[in-house]
Amino acid sequence: MVPSRPHAPTTPARTARVDALIAVGVGVVVLAAVLFADPLLVGGALLGAGGVFLFRRQLFDWTTMLFVLTLVVMLVPIRRYALPIPVGFALEPYRVLILGLLIALAVRLIRRGASTMRPVLWGWPIAIFLWTMFFSIMVNAVSLTESGLIEGAFSNIIQLTFLLSVVVLVRQMLTTERITLLLLNAIVxxxxxxxxxxxxxxxxxRNVFLMLQHFLPLTVLRDDAESLRAGGNRAYASSQHPIALSVLFCLIIPLAIYLIRHSPWPKTSFSRTLVYVCxxxxxxxxxxxAVSRTGVVTLGVMFLFVLFLRPRLAGILASVAVPLVLLxxxxxxxxxxxxxxSLFDIQGLIASQMTSIGMAGQGRLADLPDALAEFAARPFTGTGLASRVVVGDDANAQILDNQWLGTLLETGLVGVVGLIALFVWPIVVMVRFVVRSGAPQHRRDLVLAIATASAGYAVAMLFFDAFAFMQALLMLFLLYAVAAWAMTEGSSSWRPSAGAAGTVRVRAERAV
Structure with missing residues (x-):
C-alpha cells in the first residue's frame, strides 16, 4: 500500500502571502467602489462576504444547504422574487440555489467518483418521462419551428429536467435518519x-410573503395576484395560486400524521400529538x-387510499376529522x-364548470369538447411540448386547469405514458414496499405517508396545471427523494419477510 502524502505544513511565509493577497484584493474592491459604484452597497456586500467566509464550514455543509433549499421552496414565492443582479433574466432564489447545489454535487462526484452516489430509485420513471417529452418535440419539430415555439419547447424540457434534479440532490443529502426526521419536521x-x-x-x-423584499435582498417581479371567492380574497401565501397552496398542504399533512407516532420530539406521546395536531x-x-375545492377532493382521495391500505388508521383519522369538520x-x-x-350539489357543480364559454377562463367541462376534438386529430404524439400557450400576447389555447388533459393534447398518448411513469408508477412501487417489504415499521409508515401524498397529487393534477406551479411540484420531488432514502438506506440489514419478492425488487432497483 502506498502511504498517503502528508499535507504540506502551513508556513508563516505562506500565511503572510495569503493575507497580503486578501488585503490587496479588498483594497482594489473598495477603491473601485469609491470611484465607480455606491460605497454603501459595496460595503454591505463585503460585510456579507466576510460573514460567509467566517462561517463557510457551517453554511456550505450539505445538511445546512438541504434545509436552506427546503425553506426557500416553502417560504419564497416562485415567480415573485429575484436576486438584484442584472444578468438579462430573473435570478429566482430557488433556481440559483439548485444550480449551485448541482455544481457542488458534480465537483464532489469528480473528486470522489460516481460510486459515492446514493441510490435515487426513480431513475427509470424520470428517464421515461423526459424521453416522452423529448419525443413529442422531435416528432413535431417542423410545426413547432414554423410557429416559433421550438425554443419554448426546449426551454420547457430543460425546466422539467432542472426541477427533477431535486430528487437526485435531496437524496444525496439524506445520509442519516436524524437528518431525515429533521427535514420532515422542517417541512411540517x-x-x-x-x-x-x-x-x-x-x-x-395582506400577504406577508410578498413583503420579503423588506427583509431580504430581493427584487419584486410581480405582486398583482388576486382571486375572490366565498365573500373574500383567496389566500396565495407563498404559492403561485390558491389551488397550488391547498395541494401543498395536502402533500405535507401525511408527514405530520407520520411524525405524531415516529418523531423523537416531544418525548411524551400526548405532547407530541398536541404539537403535530396543532x-x-x-x-x-x-x-x-385558499377556498379550494381541489384541496378537499385531494384529501378525500388520500383518505380512500389509506382506507384501502390501513383501514384501522383510516378509522382513527375519520373519528378525529368528522367532529372537526362539523365544528x-x-x-x-x-x-x-x-x-x-358545494361538492354535493351535483347540478350546481356541473353548471359552475360550464361557465364563461368562449372566454379564457371558461369552466373545465366547457373545455372538453374542443379538447377531445384536438386530441382526435393527433392522438399519439400531440402537437408538441409547450405548443399550447395559454397566457400573454401569443396565447393560442384555453387554460385547461388539468395537467393530464394538457399533456395529452401536447404530447399525445406517448406523453401520458410518461406521466404515468413519473406520477403513478412510484406509487405502485411504494405500495409494494409498504405491503411486502421486511423493512422496519417506521420506514414502511414513512413510505405509506409519501405514497398517500403522491396519490393525492396525481389526482389533483386533474384540477390544476401542475407543471405551471413549481412549489408543489418541487415538494413532491423532495418527497420522492425521502421515499428513496426510506426504501434503500440500510436495506441490506433488513430481515426477509413473507413478501421477500418485494424486498428483492427494491434491492434490484437500487442501481437505478
Whole structure:
C-alpha cells in the first residue's frame, strides 16, 4: 500500500502571502467602489462576504444547504422574487440555489467518483418521462419551428429536467435518519407557518410573503395576484395560486400524521400529538383560506387510499376529522359551504364548470369538447411540448386547469405514458414496499405517508396545471427523494419477510 502524502505544513511565509493577497484584493474592491459604484452597497456586500467566509464550514455543509433549499421552496414565492443582479433574466432564489447545489454535487462526484452516489430509485420513471417529452418535440419539430415555439419547447424540457434534479440532490443529502426526521419536521412546521399566515391573509388582505423584499435582498417581479371567492380574497401565501397552496398542504399533512407516532420530539406521546395536531390545524386553516375545492377532493382521495391500505388508521383519522369538520361548518359556514357542501350539489357543480364559454377562463367541462376534438386529430404524439400557450400576447389555447388533459393534447398518448411513469408508477412501487417489504415499521409508515401524498397529487393534477406551479411540484420531488432514502438506506440489514419478492425488487432497483 502506498502511504498517503502528508499535507504540506502551513508556513508563516505562506500565511503572510495569503493575507497580503486578501488585503490587496479588498483594497482594489473598495477603491473601485469609491470611484465607480455606491460605497454603501459595496460595503454591505463585503460585510456579507466576510460573514460567509467566517462561517463557510457551517453554511456550505450539505445538511445546512438541504434545509436552506427546503425553506426557500416553502417560504419564497416562485415567480415573485429575484436576486438584484442584472444578468438579462430573473435570478429566482430557488433556481440559483439548485444550480449551485448541482455544481457542488458534480465537483464532489469528480473528486470522489460516481460510486459515492446514493441510490435515487426513480431513475427509470424520470428517464421515461423526459424521453416522452423529448419525443413529442422531435416528432413535431417542423410545426413547432414554423410557429416559433421550438425554443419554448426546449426551454420547457430543460425546466422539467432542472426541477427533477431535486430528487437526485435531496437524496444525496439524506445520509442519516436524524437528518431525515429533521427535514420532515422542517417541512411540517414551515407548512404550519404558511397555513397560519395564509389565514391571516384571508382576514387582512395582506400577504406577508410578498413583503420579503423588506427583509431580504430581493427584487419584486410581480405582486398583482388576486382571486375572490366565498365573500373574500383567496389566500396565495407563498404559492403561485390558491389551488397550488391547498395541494401543498395536502402533500405535507401525511408527514405530520407520520411524525405524531415516529418523531423523537416531544418525548411524551400526548405532547407530541398536541404539537403535530396543532400543525395540521394551522395547515387546514390555510387550506380554508385558499377556498379550494381541489384541496378537499385531494384529501378525500388520500383518505380512500389509506382506507384501502390501513383501514384501522383510516378509522382513527375519520373519528378525529368528522367532529372537526362539523365544528368548522358551524364556525365558518360560508367557507364550509363553498368548499365542502358545494361538492354535493351535483347540478350546481356541473353548471359552475360550464361557465364563461368562449372566454379564457371558461369552466373545465366547457373545455372538453374542443379538447377531445384536438386530441382526435393527433392522438399519439400531440402537437408538441409547450405548443399550447395559454397566457400573454401569443396565447393560442384555453387554460385547461388539468395537467393530464394538457399533456395529452401536447404530447399525445406517448406523453401520458410518461406521466404515468413519473406520477403513478412510484406509487405502485411504494405500495409494494409498504405491503411486502421486511423493512422496519417506521420506514414502511414513512413510505405509506409519501405514497398517500403522491396519490393525492396525481389526482389533483386533474384540477390544476401542475407543471405551471413549481412549489408543489418541487415538494413532491423532495418527497420522492425521502421515499428513496426510506426504501434503500440500510436495506441490506433488513430481515426477509413473507413478501421477500418485494424486498428483492427494491434491492434490484437500487442501481437505478
Amino acid at each position: 412546521f414551515a407548512g404550519a407557518f404558511v397555513g397560519l399566515f395564509a389565514f391571516v391573509e384571508r382576514a387582512t388582505r 400543525a395540521i390545524g394551522a395547515m387546514m386553516l390555510g387550506m380554508m383560506a 368548522v361548518g358551524l364556525l365558518l359556514p360560508r367557507l364550509f359551504e363553498s368548499m365542502v357542501l
